[in-house]
Structures are given as C-alpha cells and as structure tokens.
Amino acid sequence: SVTPLGWKYFSSSLYTISSIRKNWQESRDDCLQKGADLVIVNSREEENFLSQFHETMWIGLTDLETEGTWKWVDGTPMTERYWGPGEPNGRTSENCGDIKQYDLGKRWNDANCNIKVCWTCEKKVSP
Ligand code: 2F8
Numbered sequence: 001s002v003t004p005l006g007w008k009y010f011s012s013s014l015y016t017i018s019s020i021r022k023n024w025q026e027s028r029d030d031c032l033q034k035g036a037d038l039v040i041v042n043s044r045e046e047e048n049f050l051s052q053f054h055e056t057m058w059i060g061l062t063d064l065e066t067e068g069t070w071k072w073v074d075g076t077p078m079t080e081r082y083w084g085p086g087e088p089n090g091r092t093s094e095n096c097g098d099i100k101q102y103d104l105g106k107r108w109n110d111a112n113c114n115i116k117v118c119w120t121c122e123k124k125v126s127p
C-alpha cells in the first residue's frame with residue numbers, strides 16, 4: 001500500500017507532525033479525528049525516528065490522573081523513559097509530555113498541558 005501524503009511510515013505505524021500549535025487536549029482531539037492518537041513511544045528506535053521532526057511536540061503521555069504516574073493515552077504504563085536532563089520537574093503544574101530539542105535519546109519534558117506546541121499523531125497500520 002502507499003504512504004498517504006503528509007505521513008511517514010515506521011514499523012507498522014504512520015506518523016504526522018502538525019504545522020500549527022495547540023494545547024495537549026486539542027492536539028489529541030485532532031489525532032483522534034484523524035483515526036490516530038498522540039504518539040506513544042515504545043522503543044529507542046521509535047524515539048530516534050521521531051528526531052526527524054524538528055519541533056517541540058506533544059506526545060501521548062500524561063500524569064493528569066495521578067501525579068507522578070505517567071501513562072500513555074492507550075492506558076499502558078510508561079516503560080521506556082527518555083526524559084531530558086532534570087525532567088520531569090513540573091509536579092502538578094506540568095502534567096503533559098512533550099518532546100523538546102534536548103540531546104537525542106533524552107528529550108521528553110513534562111510541560112503545562114495548556115501551552116500550545118506542535119504535536120505528532122501515530123496511526124497503527126497492518127504491516
Ligand atoms: O529548562 C527546562 C524547562 O524549560 C521550560 O521552562 C522554562 C519548560 N516549560 C515549558 O515547556 C512550558 C519546562 O517544562 C522545562 O522543564
């Protein structure tokens with residue numbers, strides 16, 4: 001099959017980064033509308049794949065439900081951890097995960113869910 005315009009294929013998923021900025025919830029809503037969700041990072045390879053998107057971008061990680069317990073939007077616990085230096089540091093004021101331009105491989109940040117940044121959607125496809 002073909003890769004749709006604006007999406008990139010990696011390991012049985014399609015990815016797209018927004019060209020505009022929204023808060024975390026509105027970003028997630030956009031992904032859901034596309035039949036996708038905010039990206040869930042399951043491996044070092046996937047984390048490195050995402051480094052081609054050169055913007056700060058929301059990922060599908062949040063501790064809104066229980067402070068300090070980070071979960072992915074599909075309900076799975078965070079197993080891989082690629083936090084940037086000193087992150088997460090925002091306690092109750094920063095409950096949404098983004099990827100910042102920290103060093104490759106350690107780029108996750110907890111940010112205030114209301115700030116507007118780009119976001120990346122992931123849609124699983126059959127291989
Ligand atoms: O230096 C890390 C720090 O950078 C920003 O705060 C100055 C981030 N804030 C936002 O992205 C809103 C912090 O989350 C981050 O820890």
Ligand code: CA
Pocket residue numbers: 087088089090094109110111
């Ligand atoms: Ca932070």
